[in-house]
Amino acid sequence: MKKENIRHLQLFQSQRKLVEKELWDQGIEVLDDLTPLYSEESQRRYLKYHYGNEVNVTDLMLNHRAAYLVIQNRGAVRDVIASWGFRVVYEHLMTDDMLKKELAAKADENRKVKLSRKLYGALLYRANQRGISLVDLVEELGYSYKPRPVIDTAKVRELRDEQKKSFSEIAEALGISRASAHNHYKKATQELKSQ
Template sequence: MKHTAKLLLKYARNGIVSLRHLKQQNYYLFKVVLSNLAVVRDTLKRNGIEIIDDLVSWCNPETIRYYLQYYYGDTVNLTDLRTAHPAAYKYLSQEGKPYEHLRKLGFNVIYNNTMSEEELVATLASRNENGKVKLDRSLYLKLFYRASLKGLDIESYVQQLGFQIEKIDDNLLLYLKDVEGKSFYEIAKIMQVPKSTLHRRYQKLKQEGGINDPCRKGEGQR
């Protein structure tokens, strides 16, 4: 079995051997391994190599980490995972937020649109006007990802980077929503602020009674 284990090493990827891929690449070796799986697995394990049986359902706590390691190494691109390995993404989603589960499994997580912190600082600096930075949806999502890694909200994270976020114009938000009757989607396009941010701010203003709420009697008259 030592000879078989040695042959398997060239089929290892990121320290993992996939039985499904082995079957496609070397059917004879695959049959030998399958008939002596426990012994071969033990021999490989002593050399730091794991075998995953991905011929059947592998979406379970014992094999999901090895499966992801095989395809991604130590850094999982969550955008790619969602499209290239939907079953794995679905499994992670059932366990909660996929990126949180991946981090618990020991992986670094990136997205196709992920910026490094250095790139974020440069972007914030380029948008810094009069000491304030205005966020659009794209930048908001990038900041949200980085802030969540540090356990911070976006405003605190941006302050940590040395900048201040331009505050939402509460009066304009209330006017567009309550007087003009616009949707949050329409307001987001007008104010260039993420829709989810506007919705949260609007709900908070309503709970607090509004700030110069144009719908309150005697206020906001045009």
């Protein structure tokens, strides 16, 4: 309003309370973008103006940093925004439907799943939110997942040095790849040297 008609702005400022009340009665909210976003109501109006009913928190954090930080001071951004009646979305957060589709795409005929890094992270996040293990969550969704075995590097060194096994034989015995067997052997020898 300041750029278009300074007289209208001055008139509005002098009668602000009355005008805001009249507009509010008509279902119109006024956002004063010239003042900082101190009040909860002004923050809510800011989000309503820029995002409508669905707030993309990723975009808010990147493109409206000051507003994001003010809201963050109130608590967890997702919870605060949801408490104001907005639907909260993230650009990179997978929905439940997306997780199920991704699991179905990664599953073999026996419903065993090999997880990509992205899918692993999304499932682990959900499992931690619910306080269950990743394996339990995958099984709850109807698939089976066997996490990578924990390899004892001392066992790899023993197989290689004392039993004179090849990396192929070590890999087959432990159920890992040859490259992984080699990496564990290198790690074991480095640990031995550092002692």
